[in-house]
Amino acid sequence: MLPKLDGEQMSRLAVSAHYLETAFMSEVEDAGLSKGSTIHDLENLDMEKPGLIRSKGLNVRCPHDHQMGAAYVDCLSGEDHVGEATHFLSYSWSYTVGDIVDTLSDFCQANGLNPKRTYIWICCLCVNQHRVAASKMSGMTASSPVDFFTIFGQRVKRIGHLLAMMAPWDRPTYLTRVWCIFELSYAHENSCRVTVVMPPKEKELLELELFGDDGLDNIDVLYDALAKTRIQDAQASFQCDCVAILGWIETSTGYASLNHRVNQLLRNWARQVIGDLAKKHLSNPESDLATARVCNQIGLILDRNGEFDAALEVHRRALRIRLDLLGPQNARTAETWNSIGQALHGKGDNQHALLEYQKALDIREEVLGPQHFDVAITYNGLGQVLLSQGLLERALICFRKAIPIFLLKRHTHHRLIATCYRNIGLVLQGQGQLVDALEHFQKALSFRELCLGPTHPDTAASYCDIAALKKLRGDTIGAVTDYKKALPILEVVLGPEHPATQEVYEAIRSAHESA
Structure with a gap:
């Protein structure tokens, strides 16, 4: 039996992780579905044919509005199955039920939680889907602005701990759904604890990809995916949800601020995950x-x-x-x-860096041959150290030895090519060869746009390189144009208050003043 709960506690009833893993999964299988079924497969909100979730409470009177048709959670009993929510799950209905259950089980195990006393508030089971379906039929949604703050705002603040479920690891569906992004941001803004969770199979795949031969490229994929939040482009099942949520954001925090907050939160999570995996391997x-x-x-x-x-x-x-x-x-x-x-x-420590790079170069040229790709990597690194020391001629020799070797691999190593072109541009700029420097900066930009996309911070850095050089040449209008291409990228990825973003603000202001 459940302890006696008041009305507010009853509104926060949630399903235990243990129940989800046992009884709920049995119901899924009995319905002819599988772990690979999505929440959409379990409940399609068709008024004529209730799915698994609504069928549970079809003939049960709702304890809140006293009408027939109760939420799934209101049909459960026993402390091992149902109780006052300890966690709020933020997820996409397109996730599979198996991934959801596995994620929650893994979360309990990893944090030493008793799954029978860990109660998860999940909207599909804890919101009365009979009323959602009826609202859908009437052309409305159960998530009007008033209902949103009632259902979500009060719940997440009182529960106090939001679990944001990310899958797949390299392109999370979560970040394409307006509700998910908003839930994550809202919880963070209201000082709720936020934990990013992932299905165990995705964690295993991430670990495999990070510590394979292409690990750095995969880190870039992960960081890039977690830096592209644009809630204004996200989708919802009901268009009026988008309108209501986006309207609220536009008049309150603003898109750029919300997107940046979410990006930073997720990138910090990614660093923690990578750090934890590293510690595991280093042990x-x-x-x-x-x-x-x-x-x-x-x-x-x-x-x-x-x-x-x-x-x-x-x-x-x-x-x-x-x-x-x-x-x-x-x-x-x-x-x-x-x-x-x-x-x-x-x-x-450039003095010692030169010594280590030289050791690497001597061995690589002897063992691999002077035209090997790894030799070019060392030349590029050596050139960067020399550039930092102001030894421009020696740096240029290194970069010009590296670039033709990199270009032989142009289809798979665009980022290295872009970096090397930028380095040559910096040397030429330092030597006063501004026309040739601009050409190399533009080549770097082209490769960065190709391999990283138009919204990557490295792409923004190339715009800033070009803008600074144009300003140096007296092309103030051209400089401002390129700075303004970089600015929205930096505002989203780094945030309006980041020093790099502030530098661009200042550069634009300075350019306008000197025009």
């Missing part, structure tokens, strides 16, 4: 080549996140293993020296 005490490969990959990930000291520690562990098992004159050992050079350059 392996083995000193074999597989461990060295993973260490090198984790070091590159840490380097990408700006954690240079941590990256160096991991790379040096990989180096010890590879020196012991492979010796110094080996391509894999050279790879580690290259990675160490990159991390040292990242933390500003």
Whole structure:
């Protein structure tokens, strides 16, 4: 039996994770459905033919409005099955029921929670779908602005802990649904605890992809996916939901602020996930080549996140293993020296970075040949260090040795080509060759747009490179045009208050003043 609940507590009744994993999944199977069925498959809101969810309460009187047809949750009894909500699930109805249940079970296990006392408020089971279907038939929705704050606002604030379900890992459906984005932002804005959760199979796939040979590219895919939130482009099952939600946002927080808040929240989550996976792999005490490969990959990930000291520690562990098992004159050992050079350059230790890059270059040229792709990578890194030191001629020699090798792989390594073209542009600009510098900046932009898309921060950086150079040449109008192309990207990805965004604001203001 449930303890006696008041009216407000009754409105927050939720289904236990244990019930979902056992009885609910049995009902799904008995209905001829499977773990691969979506919530849309379970309940289509057809008035003539109730689905699995509405069938549960079809002949039960709702305890709230006392009409026939109750919410699924109001048909349950027993503390192991139903209770006052401890968590609010934010998800898409296009997710499979198996993924939803597996995600919640994994969340309980990972956090040491008793699934029989972890009660999940899920809209499809806790909102009366009989009333939603009736509203749909009458041309309205149960989620008018008034109902929204009643059903969602009060619930999520009182429950206090929102679970945002992301799947698949590289292109979350969640970020295409207006309700999901708004729920996540609203919970965060109202100081609710927000936990991003993922189906176990997606976590396993993410781990596999991150620590494979293409791990850095996959990190870029993940970060890029989590930096493209645009609630104004998201969809909802009912158009009037979009109108109501977008109207509220436009007159309150504004699109740019909400999108940035969501992007930052998700990118912080991604960093935490990557960090947790890295710790898991680094706990392996083995000193074999597989461990060295993973260490090198984790070091590159840490380097990408700006954690240079941590990256160096991991790379040096990989180096010890590879020196012991492979010796110094080996391509894999050279790879580690290259990675160490990159991390040292990242933390500003250019003198030692040059030494490590030179070790990598000597071995790679001897073992792999002067035209090998890895040799070009080392030349590019070496050139960046020399550029930082103001040694422009030597830097240019390195970049011009790298670029033709990169271009042989133009179909798969656009990002490296773009970086190298930008580096050459920076050298030429430093030498006063502004026309040639602009040409290289524009080539970098073309490759970044091709491989990263028009809304990536690196693409915005290319617009800023071009704008700054145009301003230097006296083309104020052209400079402002390119700064204004960069600005909306930075506002969404980094936020209006970020120093890089503020620099563009200032550059536009300064350009206008000098015009």
